[in-house]
Amino acid sequence: xxxxxxxxxxxxxxxxxxxxxxxxxxxxxxxxxxxxxxxxxxxxxxxxxxxxxxxxxxxxxxxxxxxxxxxxxxxxxxxxxxxxxxxxxxxxxxxxxxxxxxxxxxxxxxxxxxxxxxxxxxxxxxxxxxxxxxxxxxxxxxxxxxxxxxxxxxxxxxxxxxxxxxxxxxxxxxxxxxxxxxxxxxxxxxxxxxxxxxxxxxxxxxxxxxxxxxxxxxxxxxxxxxxxxxxxxxxxxxxxxxxxxxxxxxxxxxxxxxxxxxxxxxxxxxxxxxxxxxxxxxxxxxxxxxxxxxxxxxxxxxxxxxxxxxx
Numbered sequence: 001x002x003x004x005x006x007x008x009x010x011x012x013x014x015x016x017x018x019x020x021x022x023x024x025x026x027x028x029x030x031x032x033x034x035x036x037x038x039x040x041x042x043x044x045x046x047x048x049x050x051x052x053x054x055x056x057x058x059x060x061x062x063x064x065x066x067x068x069x070x071x072x073x074x075x076x077x078x079x080x081x082x083x084x085x086x087x088x089x090x091x092x093x094x095x096x097x098x099x100x101x102x103x104x105x106x107x108x109x110x111x112x113x114x115x116x117x118x119x120x121x122x123x124x125x126x127x128x129x130x131x132x133x134x135x136x137x138x139x140x141x142x143x144x145x146x147x148x149x150x151x152x153x154x155x156x157x158x159x160x161x162x163x164x165x166x167x168x169x170x171x172x173x174x175x176x177x178x179x180x181x182x183x184x185x186x187x188x189x190x191x192x193x194x195x196x197x198x199x200x201x202x203x204x205x206x207x208x209x210x211x212x213x214x215x216x217x218x219x220x221x222x223x224x225x226x227x228x229x230x231x232x233x234x235x236x237x238x239x240x241x242x243x244x245x246x247x248x249x250x251x252x253x254x255x256x257x258x259x260x261x262x263x264x265x266x267x268x269x270x271x272x273x274x275x276x277x278x279x280x281x282x283x284x285x286x287x288x289x290x291x292x293x294x295x296x297x298x299x300x301x302x303x304x305x306x307x308x309x310x311x
């Protein structure tokens with residue numbers, strides 16, 4: 001089950017390469033080394049960075065703050081750049097009007113150790129090592145993959161839709177393991193028997209709860225919020241029932257749930273207008289990235305392993 005959360009705003013840590021498009025600079029770093037990368041960044045210090053995969057969802061979340069003194073959302077910029085190279089990122093933040101004032105710059109050292117001091121609810125990065133360190137520390141974290149569709153998306157409007165896979169993301173991998181060890185029939189039998197028993201929280205369970213609190217704060221008419229929560233899962237009936245009872249028990253209602261079985265998730269994400277999607281299977285993340293910002297949640301499955309297939 002989900003423990004009581006700390007008070008305060010929804011707090012998100014995001015790397016500069018997840019917020020902005022730094023792929024060209026990163027290619028220079030990998031092919032020509034640190035010195036060439038530093039020269040390029042200093043030459044471009046006053047050149048505004050392009051929007052990256054995570055930009056749209058961050059901008060939309062920060063927009064929820066309006067003019068309130070106590071923010072509902074707080075974003076911390078986290079970067080392996082040196083403090084000397086931090087000016088370009090903050091110059092770009094200012095140009096885009098993002099209210100981001102806090103950050104860590106580590107001169108090449110891992111960011112993982114700083115996730116806990118910042119006490120973030122979610123960490124987004126393009127660096128697998130930092131993401132895994134955050135997960136190991138008990139923080140919801142995902143590796144954002146490059147997504148041109150997300151970077152080029154229209155950022156107007158005041159709604160934000162955040163979508164999740166279910167098992168091994170929002171929920172624990174317990175049911176996955178039953179399928180893996182005992183087969184599909186045993187999985188469906190287990191889920192039917194336990195339909196009204198809430199599942200344990202997965203790596204994003206705590207974040208979903210905090211997001212639900214943010215959703216409740218921004219309801220502008222009965223049942224309708226500026227913060228929308230979606231679920232897109234390969235589960236189908238009758239295994240869907242346990243999902244609903246779990247969310248009900250957590251007090252974390254979903255605005256949309258799509259039980260898609262073996263169908264591709266990307267078309268559903270496009271239709272629902274999702275702004276970011278989290279999944280533990282890389283193939284679903286790569287497919288989703290064609291239409292939305294997509295984050296890979298480190299999990300117990302190999303990239304090619306089928307998880308909770310339709311039956």
